[in-house]
Amino acid sequence: MYTITKPPVVIAGAGPGDPELLTLKALKALQQAEVVLTDRLVSPDILDHCVHPRAEIIYTGKESRRANSTPQLTINALLVQHWYTGKRVVRLKGGDIGIFGNLLDELETLHLHRIPFELIPGVTASCGAAAYAGIPLTARRHSTAVRIITMHDPEVHDDRYWQELASTGDTLVFYMGGEKTARIAARLVSLGKSPDTPMLQISQATTPMQHVSAMTLGSVTGHDLHFISPCLLIIGEVAALHKQFAWREQYHANERYFLSLTDSPKQLTHVTRA
Ligand code: SAH
DSSP states (O other), rough: OOOOOOOEEEEEEEESOOOOGGGHHHHHHHHOOOOOOOOOOSSSHHHHSOOOOEEEEEOOOOOOTTTSSSHHHHHHHHHHHHHHTTEEEEEEBBBBBTTOOOHHHHHHHHHTTTTTEEOOOOOHHHHHHHHTTTTOOBTTTSSEEEEEOOOOSGGOOOHHHHHHHHHHHHHEEEEOOGGGGGHHHHHEEEEEEEEOOOOOEEEESSTTTTTEEEEGGGOOOOHHHOOSEEEEEEEEEGGHHHHHHHSOOOOOOOOOOSTTTTOHHHTTTOOOOO
């Protein structure tokens, strides 16, 4: 009698957009995968070219405030269900797995069911966006720390926290804050941050459709606020270095790189490619 051990669930980061930012380790896991549960913010090229053609790809996208987002409980259940079949399961997340990606929910689920797992980090959007905009997130004489902040639920930050953000010289990176750009800038200025503080709004970072808008907190205009999801904000002295070190061509068309849940809801809920 011998027991068959099932392979561990692999939770891997896909990087921020450019498929070549995938790690070799994640590539290997995808090539061996039989089932891939993927997020929305994963390069379509990675799904098309790095996953084995016979593997099943299940789309478990989320998009803030969209009704057809996949609930986290469904994703947790799919992980368990597919692991029990004995197949090699990869859970693929945009950017890094541990930055605003509900990793803890999935770890707790796996732990509860005594399912073994492996974690593979990825390039988080702030690092990708900074490099492709030509700026260091920390740079001697400019900033000694970087803060990665979610604007998904602004209520999690109280007044004291905002005051602290307004007074620090750390580089601030706001994720999920695209449509709140003006509010973020106004709030920081109202709490004493200089209106001359440089800010970059970067959308679709590292993809061929990357767009960078350079502004200052005091000069946010309606024009700057137009962006295509996903988008993040980099605020602080280092943002001014973009002018000097930008190395990528600026993209102006209104095309989307990532799928949106509004594209084709039928296809997107559990797209099964087999
Ligand atoms: N785990 C991801 C973040 C998920 S939260 C990571 O480590 O990058 C989703 C948010 O990340 C988006 O709302 C946006 O603010 C940011 N983001 C992800 N990919 C991006 C990209 N290519 N360009 C700009 N922002 C991005």
